Amino acid sequence: MKKNILYIIMLLLLIGSSNQLQAQKRELSLTDALEMAKQGNKTLQVQTLEEMHSREKTRETKGGLLPNISANAAYSHYFDKQQIFLPGSFAGTNKAVQDVAVGGRNTYNGFLSLNQPIYAPGIHRLTKAAVINEKIENEKTAKLKSQVALQVSTKYFDILMMNQQLNLLKQSLQRNIKALNDSRSLFAQGRGLKADTLRSFIAVENLKSSASYLNNNIDVSSIELKRLIGMEDPDEIKLSDNLDFDHKTNQSEFYNVDEALKIAETNRNDVNIQELTINFQQKKLQAAKAELLPQLSLIGQYQLQAQADNMNLDNYTWPRTSFLGLQLSVPIFNGNRNNSLINQENIRVQQEKIRLIDLKDGIKTELAIIISKWKEAITQLDIHQTTVKSAELNYQMMEDRFKNGLGSRLELTDAELALTQSKINYLNAVYNLRVLHVELQHALGLLK
Known part of the structure; x- marks a missing residue:
């Protein structure tokens, strides 16, 4: 009998330890997530292989200048x-x-x-074009890293915001559960209305539904974040950073549009890619013209x-x-095919130059939008900071009135709803500033 009891105790301990392991969460900071994404993101891995492929292509083209035995x-x-x-x-x-x-x-x-x-001018110029193509792939890799960093940061902030929203809803739920219990007690004593109890019950159930919806969204976003960073560990992740943001410290990074455009033109990978593409097409044009020259x-x-x-x-x-x-x-005559090829490459060069102008116009518009949104987000943050303080004071006053029998449960419920909504609005304003800051870094080409 004692052995059976011992076996049961050991089994319970094993089950408890396994549940503890299953419930284990891995802490993840934003910096860690960004570093993991550089190594684990599948799209980045594919682009890295494309970069290696371009290097081999360059070696193949250079081989045309070596002896063929x-x-x-x-x-x-x-x-x-x-x-x-x-x-x-x-x-x-x-x-x-x-x-x-x-x-x-x-x-x-x-x-x-x-x-x-x-003397093979065509091969020489194609070799130069291959070297430029290799640089283009390097820039594409850097551009993709910046895009992945933006996606990871945004998803990280999404989860942080939803976690804090969930905390606010839980606090509101506790207050509304207390209000529901009070309403039931007053209704049982004949001092309250059934409508007040029903209203409190509906508020509690709505908050439970919202909390459940947020929990599910957090789980889904966590799965998406793990995919972005290439994390295959089955453990759940726990974000160690917070959503707090000192916008005054980062205010100096929001230049005017012209200053921001100069920084972007220097640092953005897509601008470098487009400039290299123009150079690449010009080298192909020169290679096409070289087909008209003799070869020795x-x-x-x-x-x-x-x-x-x-x-x-x-x-x-x-x-x-x-x-x-x-x-x-x-070469003497080949049906004017070389002349047609030269005209084609000329057209390609003109197309790429127009794309560069359009790209810079698009970047200027993007920067103007982000800077304008930032200014509005600062205004909204200041408004919501004041609103939260007012809502807290209003809730405290309504609670005191209700306790002293001077106010109704409906007034207290409205004050609680206003307090919760004002805190959520403030949270959204902070979230918008964090996301806009990352978007600006990406738009300037500074997000690596």
């Missing part, structure tokens, strides 16, 4: 000997042209060939060959042939 070997068996045609007098016949069987039925041929470009190559070959009617390889003779020379290729 190849070795070849061939064996052929002729069922009918090869035929050549000679003047009849050469072959000892009276025919004007006489066919003569030559060579062996078994032929062997092996050679080593060399081709080294000496060094060529060479070393050859071994043999022919016989038998397979006695030891008795074969292997004559050698070798040469080294220059090969000049001059």
Whole structure:
């Protein structure tokens, strides 16, 4: 019996420890989340591989300027000997042209060939274009890191805001539960109205519903945040930062639009990408024009060959042939395809220049909107700070009136609702400032 009791106690301890492990939460700061995203985000991993692919593409293009050396070997068996045609007098016949069987039925041929470009302007310019394309991919990676940082920061702030909203709702729920209990007590004593009790009950249930909805949204947002940072740990996350924000300290970062635009043009990756793209298209244009120029190559070959009617390889003779020379290729006419290609690349260059102008206009508009929203958010924050203080004072006054029998439960309920709503509005104002600050950093190209 004692052993059974001991086993039960051990089992309960194991269950308790497993539940404790399952309920364990991992603390996560915003800095930690951003660092984890740099390594674990799947989209970033794909772009990193694209960056590596562009480096290999550059190596491939540069390889066109290096020597091309190849070795070849061939064996052929002729069922009918090869035929050549000679003047009849050469072959000892009276025919004007006489066919003569030559060579062996078994032929062997092996050679080593060399081709080294000496003057190949097209390949040189394509190599420069490939190097620029590699820089474009590097900038795309940096741009994607900034976008991921913005997504992670925004999602982190979303969860922080919802957690604080949930705390406010829980506080309001406790106050409304107390109000419901008071209403039921007064109604039971015949000193209260049924409508007051019903109104308090509805308020409590609505708050429970809102809290449940927020809890679910927090769970969903946590899952999305874990996906963004590449976190595969099944443990729940607990955010260690808070939503508090000293907007006065960061006020100096909100320049006027022209100053902000200069900073953005220097730091934004998409501007760098567009400028590099223009350069890339110009190099492709130069490469297209280079196809009209002559090309010079060094060529060479070393050859071994043999022919016989038998397979006695030891008795074969292997004559050698070798040469080294220059090969000049001059384009003359190819159906105007090169001219068409040059016109196409010219059009591409013009398109990319227009895209750069449009991009800068879009950035200026984006910065103007963010700066305008920031100013409005500061105004809203000041308003809601004052509103919260007033709502707290009003609630305290209504509570005192109600306790002294001078006010009604409806007045106290309205005051409590106004207090909760004013605190939520203030929380939203702080949240807006945090998000706008991150958006500005991203718009300036300073969010890494």
